[in-house]
Every structure is written in C-alpha cells, then in structure tokens.
Amino acid sequence: MFNTTLDYNGVTWSIGLLVIVVLYVLRPYLRVVPLKSLPYAPGPPMRPFIGNIMDIGAGKLWLKLTDYKYEYGDLVYLQGLGKSILVVNSLKAMTDLFEKRANKYSDRPILVFGNDLMGINRNFSFCDYNDEWRAQRKLAHTALNLTAVKGYYGMQEDVAAVFARDLLQAPGNFMALMRLTASKIILAITYGISLDTPEDKYITILEESSRLGVKAAMPGTYLVDFLPILKYAPSWVPFQREAKYASHLMELSITGPFEHVKRDLEAGTAPPSFVQQLLTDPLHDIADFERRVKWAAGSMYGAGAETTYATVMTFILAMALHPGKQRLAQAEVDRIVGMDRLPTIEDRSRLPYVNALIKETMRWHPAVPLGVAHRNSEDDEYEGYFIPKSTLVIPNVWAIAFEPNEKYDPQAFLPERFLDPSQPTVDPSMWAFGFGRRICPGRFLAENSIFIIIATLLAGFNIAPPDTGELKAQFSSYLISYPEPFDCQIVPRSGIKASMIETRAAQSTI
Numbered sequence: 019m020f021n022t023t024l025d026y027n028g029v030t031w032s033i034g035l036l037v038i039v040v041l042y043v044l045r046p047y048l049r050v051v052p053l054k055s056l057p058y059a060p061g062p063p064m065r066p067f068i069g070n071i072m073d074i075g076a077g078k079l080w081l082k083l084t085d086y087k088y089e090y091g092d093l094v095y096l097q098g099l100g101k102s103i104l105v106v107n108s109l110k111a112m113t114d115l116f117e118k119r120a121n122k123y124s125d126r127p128i129l130v131f132g133n134d135l136m137g138i139n140r141n142f143s144f145c146d147y148n149d150e151w152r153a154q155r156k157l158a159h160t161a162l163n164l165t166a167v168k169g170y171y172g173m174q175e176d177v178a179a180v181f182a183r184d185l186l187q188a189p190g191n192f193m194a195l196m197r198l199t200a201s202k203i204i205l206a207i208t209y210g211i212s213l214d215t216p217e218d219k220y221i222t223i224l225e226e227s228s229r230l231g232v233k234a235a236m237p238g239t240y241l242v243d244f245l246p247i248l249k250y251a252p253s254w255v256p257f258q259r260e261a262k263y264a265s266h267l268m269e270l271s272i273t274g275p276f277e278h279v280k281r282d283l284e285a286g287t288a289p290p291s292f293v294q295q296l297l298t299d300p301l302h303d304i305a306d307f308e309r310r311v312k313w314a315a316g317s318m319y320g321a322g323a324e325t326t327y328a329t330v331m332t333f334i335l336a337m338a339l340h341p342g343k344q345r346l347a348q349a350e351v352d353r354i355v356g357m358d359r360l361p362t363i364e365d366r367s368r369l370p371y372v373n374a375l376i377k378e379t380m381r382w383h384p385a386v387p388l389g390v391a392h393r394n395s396e397d398d399e400y401e402g403y404f405i406p407k408s409t410l411v412i413p414n415v416w417a418i419a420f421e422p423n424e425k426y427d428p429q430a431f432l433p434e435r436f437l438d439p440s441q442p443t444v445d446p447s448m449w450a451f452g453f454g455r456r457i458c459p460g461r462f463l464a465e466n467s468i469f470i471i472i473a474t475l476l477a478g479f480n481i482a483p484p485d486t487g488e489l490k491a492q493f494s495s496y497l498i499s500y501p502e503p504f505d506c507q508i509v510p511r512s513g514i515k516a517s518m519i520e521t522r523a524a525q526s527t528i
C-alpha cells in the first residue's frame with residue numbers, strides 16, 4: 019500500500035514535469051496574452067507627440083545611451099513621432115535578437131533622407147534583408163571570404179610598407195596618407211586600381227560621399243526621418259540641396275571606378291580584381307548582374323576604407339597618448355620579428371601583445387560605436403517586453419566596450435586586460451563587426467589590414483605628442499567615428515629602420 023502511494027506520487031510528478039516542459043517549449047505558440055498587451059522596455063520619459071526625439075538627436079549618442087543602460091537596463095525603449103527605437107546594451111541580448119532571431123531582425127532602418135532622397139540603399143549595406151541584399155552580399159563574399167583574403171597578404175604588406183616610406187617623407191601628412199592607404203587596399207581588391215596621391219579624385223570623392231553617407235545613416239541626424247512628409251519640401255530647402263548633392267557624389271564615387279574597370283577590360287588591360295573577375299566570368303544565377311556587381315563593389319569600397327582608416331587613426335592617437343604601451347609592443351615586434359625585416363601578416367599569431375594592443379584600440383574607441391542599426395520585420399516579444407514591427411534596433415556596442423571591470427578601468431588604455439584570463443574582457447571581434455546575417459563581410463580583410471599597418475608602424479616609428487600644444491582625444495559623432503584632426507610626431511626609430519622601410523617599399527608592386 020505504502021509502495022503503491024509512492025509510485026502513484028512519482029507518476030503524478032513525472033506527468034506534471036512533462037507537462038511543464040512541453041508548455042515551456044510550446045510557450046511561443048500558446049500565447050494567451052496578446053503581444054501588444056505586453057509592456058515596452060523601460061526608457062526615459064517621453065514628451066507629448068515628439069516622444070524622445072530631443073534625446074536622440076545629440077552628438078556622441080553612444081554616451082547618452084550607455085547612461086541609459088545604468089538607468090533603465092539592457093533594453094531601453096525610445097519613441098519619436100511614431101517611430102520605435104530599441105537600444106540593446108548587452109552582448110547577450112544582441113546575440114539573442116540579431117543572431118538567434120536573424121530571420122526577424124535583419125532589415126535596415128527606414129531612412130527618408132538616406133534612402134528616399136540620397137539613395138544609400140542601392141548599396142547592400144543599407145538595403146533591407148531581401149533579394150537585392152542576398153545577391154550583392156553573395157557577390158561580395160567571393161572576394162572577402164577567408165580563403166580569398168589570403169591572396170591579398172602580399173599586396174597589403176606592400177601597401178603598409180609604402181605608407182611607412184611616405185611617412186618618412188611627410189610625417190605631418192599622416193592623416194591623408196592613411197586615408198590613401200586604406201583606400202588603396204580596397205581599390206586594389208575591388209577594382210584593381212592603384213593610386214599614388216591622397217588628392218586622387220577617387221579618394222576625395224569617396225571621402226566626401228562617405229562623410230555625407232555616415233551622417234545620413236546615423237538615426238536622428240535629419241528631422242525628415244521622423245517627419246517623412248518633409249521630403250516633399252521644395253528643392254531650395256537646405257536639407258533637400260544637401261540630399262541632392264550627396265546623391266550625386268555617391269553615384270560618382272561608385273560609377274567612376276566601375277567604369278574605369280570596364281574601359282580597361284575593353285582595352286584588354288584590366289588587372290585582376292573583384293569587378294574584373296565577375297565581368298569576365300559572370301555568375302549566371304544572379305539577375306541584373308552588372309548593376310549588382312557595381313553596387314556590391316561600391317558597398318565594399320564605401321564600408322571598407324573609412325572603417326579601417328578610423329581604426330588606424332585611433333591607434334596613432336592612442337600611441338601618442340600612451341608611450342609606455344607603445345614601447346612594450348615595439349619590444350615584442352623587435353624580439354619576435356627581429357630587426358632586419360618588417361613584419362608580415364603571417365607574424366600575426368606570434369605577437370600576443372600587439373594583438374592585445376589592437377583589441378584595446380578597437381575597444382577604447384570603437385570605429386562604429388553604435389554598430390549599424392537593424393530593423394525587425396514583425397512584432398516580437400523579448401524578456402517580457404513588446405517590440406513592435408519595424409522598430410529600429412540599435413546595438414550599443416559602446417556599452418559592451420565600457421562594461422565596468424573590477425580590475426581594469428574601462429576608461430584607461432590597457433592592452434593587458436586582454437591578456438588576463440582572471441578578469442575577462444569581451445574580445446571586440448565579438449561585437450565590433452556587427453551581428454547575425456548582416457555581420458561585416460569584410461572583417462577578415464579588415465583584421466589583416468589593421469594588423470599589418472599597425473605592426474609596420476610599431477616596427478619603424480616612434481609616435482609622440484606634438485612639441486607644442488596639448489593632445490586631446492576627440493572624436494566625430496557619426497556612424498563611423500574618427501579622431502578629430504590632431505597633430506603628433508611620427509619619427510623613424512633609427513636610421514637603420516628608415517633604410518629598411520625604404521628597401522622594403524622599393525620592392526612593392528603597388
């Protein structure tokens with residue numbers, strides 16, 4: 019009798035447990051509470067009608083959004099003129115939404131200025147998660163996958179050596195020379211074009227078009243994004259004139275190099291490149307092929323050059339401000355690479371301190387501090403909160419970069435944090451390049467470019483603050499954030515190093 023009761027209780031418990039597990043697994047399908055009756059995530063108080071738009075139009079938005087994290091939590095909901103914005107402040111929530119629910123969270127924001135007036139969504143970085151995006155991304159993958167990027171090592175090393183040689187001659191011109199360097203790498207891969215001067219029209223046009231593009235892509239820059247009716251304003255209104263100019267420049271920056279390759283192909287002189295390869299040997303499963311190749315190439319050029327430039331500029335600024343860390347990295351390069359050659363990309367895995375220094379550069383001031391916003395294509399629920407369809411979902415990666423740490427002050431520049439397993443800091447490669455299906459397709463290329471340029475600079479030069487004037491870390495406020503123009507001294511470490519750079523650069527084929 020006693021045993022029977024026990025068995026009976028045991029069966030009851032097992033069935034009860036099973037029911038709970040089944041209900042848990044099926045809970046998304048058994049919802050009794052309608053999604054719309056769930057609360058929104060917390061956020062700052064909203065003003066009537068305009069909601070939070072006054073809160074989000076300001077510069078250095080990532081600082082304000084990170085303050086919100088400590089006030090409201092990992093999910094912060096904002097609203098402005100009928101638009102919903104969800105700021106995501108933790109890596110877990112970014113992974114849950116952008117990766118685990120990628121089928122819902124892979125569209126891009128609706129940008130009235132950027133898309134309707136300027137047309138940045140012709141470029142797949144800004145188009146929705148649709149056939150156009152799929153086709154262009156598939157094309158870009160042919161040039162940016164892990165195997166393809168190995169084919170660029172020699173060219174990247176050549177470009178880094180030429181940058182170093184140009185710095186010997188004109189150190190004060192380091193910003194323009196670095197912009198040239200970043201563009202050279204992308205232009206060589208994408209179009210097979212090689213350039214010699216920062217004043218080249220392809221660079222100056224891209225620089226200006228990117229400046230306007232990153233401004234247009236930053237949520238909150240233009241009022242017309244909140245009040246779409248304004249897009250019908252007359253053409254003489256300043257933002258309309260700016261949009262027309264920006265659209266024209268963007269077209270120019272993309273058509274110029276593309277037509278260059280076509281001319282070279284006709285003349286039989288086109289060097290190998292992404293565009294040359296695809297126009298010579300088209301992929302037959304992609305419709306409207308030539309236009310898509312043109313815009314995929316433009317996306318790579320637009321997204322790849324400025325981000326690499328911003329990261330290396332941040333490194334130069336950090337080195338001028340932190341000479342002790344620079345010395346430690348130089349000592350490692352000297353010890354491992356030796357004194358009689360410049361580093362190569364193959365050295366990357368043998369230089370742990372240099373790698374930590376690069377991670378710290380990417381953490382100390384992320385080049386894309388708010389990532390690139392995604393948008394959800396249907397109503398959703400997360401952590402008990404309602405996320406309406408078409409919400410702009412912003413991955414505030416700044417909040418991860420500046421996560422409090424007991425041992426390492428997040429404000430300080432300390433590469434050592436990445437070498438200490440006792441107090442792990444999240445590796446920037448987990449968040450700096452975005453998430454899910456929209457993750458940066460150029461990340462393998464970018465990591466190699468950044469490594470070889472930084473390792474070459476460490477091998478060859480001492481970077482120091484200017485003789486006169488204080489050096490302050492100040493950065494621009496748009497989607498890609500660069501140091502504001504600054505002065506510093508970039509001096510060869512020795513005569514031997516200078517001649518080593520000259521010799522290596524003379525062997526460059528670019």
Ligand code: HEM
Nearest residue numbers: 143318321322325326386390450451452453456458460464
């Ligand atoms: C330090 C260098 C770089 C950083 C920090 C960076 C960062 C990013 C980020 C944050 C995104 C948005 C991902 C998302 O939506 O979640 C992105 C997208 C993209 N990146 Fe990069 N990137 C870098 C270099 C490059 C390079 C070198 C290329 C190409 C040559 C490139 C091409 C692209 C493209 C085409 C997209 C759009 C992808 C899409 O929407 O599907 N990036 N990148």
